[in-house]
Amino acid sequence: MPYRPMPELATPRAPQRGLLHRQGNADMYAWLFMRVSGVLLVVLIFGHLFVNLVSGRGIQAIDFAFVAGKWANPLWQLWDLIMLWLAMAHGTNGVRTIINDYAERPGARLGFKIVLYGSAALVVILGTLVIFTFNPCPPSSPADLLPSFCNG
Ligand code: HEM
Structure with a gap:
């Protein structure tokens, strides 16, 4: 086995300060948040999968009317909202x-984080808007695609 010297590690530096850089206990809370949100996500995601795919008629039943029927109930609006926010x-x-x-250059870190936070904000804002502004009975749509309560 050829001798391979230990890789040189950069000398530890003082904590970075500045834009987008957390200080104090923030990273400990971020670590804790991953565990707590992970546990909640198991309940939310498996509850979501069970109700959509197992308890009813399975995947064949999932269409526009199914989603519209679920979002007519404030419980499922809240469930999906919390699942969206927590997962994001x-x-x-x-x-x-x-x-x-992995991103070592400060410029690259900043660039990746701007893209990350920007796209996350976009998904959260659009997803939240969809949950609350969704119209289950869009005018001039074929009645057989709409939930039954639209025809009453
Ligand atoms: C089923 C529910 C989930 C559980 C129990 C769970 C649990 C966890 C835990 C404990 C960590 C921290 C790992 C570490 O620090 O080494 C983690 C990391 C992560 N999770 Fe989840 N998670 C779940 C769902 C999700 C979802 C839905 C997403 C995407 C939206 C996601 C994306 C990530 C990412 C990107 C990381 C970082 C991975 C890394 O540090 O290497 N997770 N997850």
């Missing part, structure tokens, strides 16, 4: 950690 906060925080681990 969890996923965004996870990718933030990956960027901190």
Whole structure:
């Protein structure tokens, strides 16, 4: 086995300060948040999968009317809202950690984080708008595609 010297590690530097850089206990809370949100996501995601795919008529039943019927109920609006926000906060925080681990140049870190936070904000805003502004009975749509309560 050829001798391979240990790789040189950069001398540890003082904590970075500045734009987008957390200080104090923030990273400990971020670590804790990943565990707590992970547990909640298991309940929310498996509850979502069970109700959509197992308890009813399975995947064949999922269409526009199915979604419209679910979102007519404030419980499912709230369920989907919390699932969206938690998954996005969890996923965004996870990718933030990956960027901190792998992107070494400060400019690259900043660039990746601007793209990350920008796209996360877009998905959260659009997703939230869809949940609350969704129209289950769009005018001049074929009645057989709409939930039954639209025809009454
Ligand atoms: C089923 C529910 C989920 C559980 C139990 C869970 C749990 C976890 C835990 C404990 C971590 C931290 C790992 C570490 O620090 O080494 C983590 C990291 C991560 N999670 Fe999740 N997660 C779930 C769902 C999701 C979802 C839905 C997304 C995407 C939206 C996601 C994206 C990520 C990412 C990007 C990381 C960072 C990976 C890394 O540091 O290497 N997770 N997850």
